[in-house]
Amino acid sequence: LVDAREVLRVHGDEVEALGEIDEETARCLLPTADGVLLGTAHARLGMLRDGAVTMLRSFDEAEGRDEWYTPWGGPPDTRSLSAAADGGLFANVHVGGILHAEVPDGVWSPTIDIDADVHQVLADPLDASHVVAATARGLAETHDAGATWRFAADGLHAPYARAVALEGDRLFLSASTGPRGGRAALYRREPGADVFERCADALPDWFPGNIDSHCLAAGGGTIAFGTEDGRVFVSGDGGRSWREIPGGNARVTCVGVAASEGRGT
Numbered sequence: 001l002v003d004a005r006e007v008l009r010v011h012g013d014e015v016e017a018l019g020e021i022d023e024e025t026a027r028c029l030l031p032t033a034d035g036v037l038l039g040t041a042h043a044r045l046g047m048l049r050d051g052a053v054t055m056l057r058s059f060d061e062a063e064g065r066d067e068w069y070t071p072w073g074g075p076p077d078t079r080s081l082s083a084a085a086d087g088g089l090f091a092n093v094h095v096g097g098i099l100h101a102e103v104p105d106g107v108w109s110p111t112i113d114i115d116a117d118v119h120q121v122l123a124d125p126l127d128a129s130h131v132v133a134a135t136a137r138g139l140a141e142t143h144d145a146g147a148t149w150r151f152a153a154d155g156l157h158a159p160y161a162r163a164v165a166l167e168g169d170r171l172f173l174s175a176s177t178g179p180r181g182g183r184a185a186l187y188r189r190e191p192g193a194d195v196f197e198r199c200a201d202a203l204p205d206w207f208p209g210n211i212d213s214h215c216l217a218a219g220g221g222t223i224a225f226g227t228e229d230g231r232v233f234v235s236g237d238g239g240r241s242w243r244e245i246p247g248g249n250a251r252v253t254c255v256g257v258a259a260s261e262g263r264g265t
Contacts, residue, residue, distance in 0.1 A: 005026060021053045032087075047235070073208045077093070080213055088123070090121045092119070130143055139164065155187065170239070203242050216255060217257040230251055
């Protein structure tokens with residue numbers, strides 16, 4: 001997603017322009033079997049198919065929309081999107097909770113308390129019933145596809161969470177003291193554990209800004225995250241040790257971990 005409007009597909013050295021959205025400012029995207037789903041400002045969804053974007057009336061008519069808000073009084077955004085292993089879709093509105101639909105043009109139903117203040121939703125790629133979210137109350141987690149949620153913050157120095165990632169049964173979560181960051185840190189939860197453990201080896205004591213939504217990713221044994229001041233850290237041993245990747249000072253706005261055929265991640 002480039003300049004909040006243009007959608008590109010990159011494969012090796014090839015870059016293909018898929019289309020642009022004109023009606024709203026895009027905030028996030030999710031490739032699906034039907035096309036590219038775009039979350040936008042004003043808490044809307046668009047579907048990019050065959051070079052054109054259609055705004056989804058089904059999302060505009062979602063139950064509870066009149067209650068969505070932002071703390072500063074502006075319009076809410078569709079902040080993050082995720083697809084479950086069975087193709088089910090989850091959309092996070094800030095501030096409007098998490099909505100679920102079986103297909104993009106289907107009925108979008110609310111699943112969680114709006115005031116949980118969700119910042120990122122992530123469906124488990126291996127278990128369609130398991131979905132996690134980073135919220136102002138810590139981690140929100142469901143094992144029944146959003147019918148019920150459980151919140152957890154044990155071990156965190158503060159419950160305000162902005163990013164979440166899954167590496168198999170291991171979970172990673174960023175937390176800080178509030179929306180403007182301050183004393184931000186990364187945590188991991190080991191399989192079967194109930195308490196978060198802080199990631200510390202070779203990492204700063206604290207990060208000044210939030211480790212933000214979309215800036216934490218995991219897969220194939222690799223975990224990576226980026227910071228507001230342009231630093232990128234990578235772990236290959238489940239978050240026990242970390243190394244910093246040399247780079248520029250530009251703010252990191254998204255991090256991804258992708259499988260590379262024959263070469264791991």
